[in-house]
Amino acid sequence: MQLEGQNMIGIIVGAGRIGYNLAKSMAEDHDITIIEKDKIACEKASDTLDCYVIQGTGTNTQILNEADIKKADFFVAVTGNDEVNLLSSVYAKDHGVKKIVSRLNNTEHEDIFKKLKIKTVNPEKSATRFIARTIIRPSVQTLATLEEGDAEIIELIVKNNNLLYTPISEIENNTDKYKILTIYSKDEMIIPTDKTEIGYEDSIAILVKSKYLDEVRSYFTSET
Numbered sequence: 001m002q003l004e005g006q007n008m009i010g011i012i013v014g015a016g017r018i019g020y021n022l023a024k025s026m027a028e029d030h031d032i033t034i035i036e037k038d039k040i041a042c043e044k045a046s047d048t049l050d051c052y053v054i055q056g057t058g059t060n061t062q063i064l065n066e067a068d069i070k071k072a073d074f075f076v077a078v079t080g081n082d083e084v085n086l087l088s089s090v091y092a093k094d095h096g097v098k099k100i101v102s103r104l105n106n107t108e109h110e111d112i113f114k115k116l117k118i119k120t121v122n123p124e125k126s127a128t129r130f131i132a133r134t135i136i137r138p139s140v141q142t143l144a145t146l147e148e149g150d151a152e153i154i155e156l157i158v159k160n161n162n163l164l165y166t167p168i169s170e171i172e173n174n175t176d177k178y179k180i181l182t183i184y185s186k187d188e189m190i191i192p193t194d195k196t197e198i199g200y201e202d203s204i205a206i207l208v209k210s211k212y213l214d215e216v217r218s219y220f221t222s223e224t
Contacts, residue, residue, distance in 0.1 A: 007031065011072050011097075013058035013088050014079035015041040018103065020049070022076065025191045027051050033067045058088035064095075074099035082109045089118045152213060153181065155205045158198050159223045169194035177212040181205045 008030045012019050015036035023032050023045065032051040035058050036042045046053040056063040058077055069075070075092035077085035077100075085102040086109070092100050093116075104110055104120035113120045158164070163171055168180055183190040184203040190196060198204065208216045 008073040078103040
């Protein structure tokens with residue numbers, strides 16, 4: 001059984017802006033394979049990312065098998081084509097991949113994704129953050145339900161010196177008040193693992209239960 005925070009095997013179909021940035025944020029801690037039909041995009045990903053890159057389409061079953069889909073812990077389809085995203089996600093589901101997220105470009109297609117129980121994200125949302133935290137840190141889903149108004153996502157600058165260069169696991173310390181979703185450090189977006197450390201004046205995005213909002217904000221921003 002794959003445990004949260006451990007190295008995982010993932011396949012990303014589409015190396016556009018979302019796919020590329022997602023792979024970049026996850027490649028350091030996970031084994032990522034990218035499938036992309038555009039030659040130039042493949043070359044960029046191959047030259048700049050620590051990923052295995054395959055040129056081709058996500059609907060090609062031979063390519064999906066080359067990507068070793070049966071061993072994948074997660075599968076993400078983020079091309080600009082809903083048909084490609086849907087068909088490749090269905091193939092991944094049929095081959096036992098447990099965590100699947102698909103980009104939804106046209107909301108008119110949403111019903112068919114729902115019927116097939118494939119989780120979707122819309123490009124209008126912060127897709128990269130959503131996908132990564134769904135895959136790596138699923139516990140945030142149980143913290144609170146945003147739609148019910150129980151929690152908020154806030155961003156703030158870390159000023160508390162006691163938190164600097166401290167692993168996320170120690171900062172959160174099994175709290176149910178908040179979860180750190182994203183860290184922005186020197187223009188780099190980081191999807192944190194338990195071992196990730198926060199640097200001085202890093203900007204962080206946090207999911208916070210509403211009743212602890214002031215407490216958590218003060219905790220991270222109070223200079224000591």
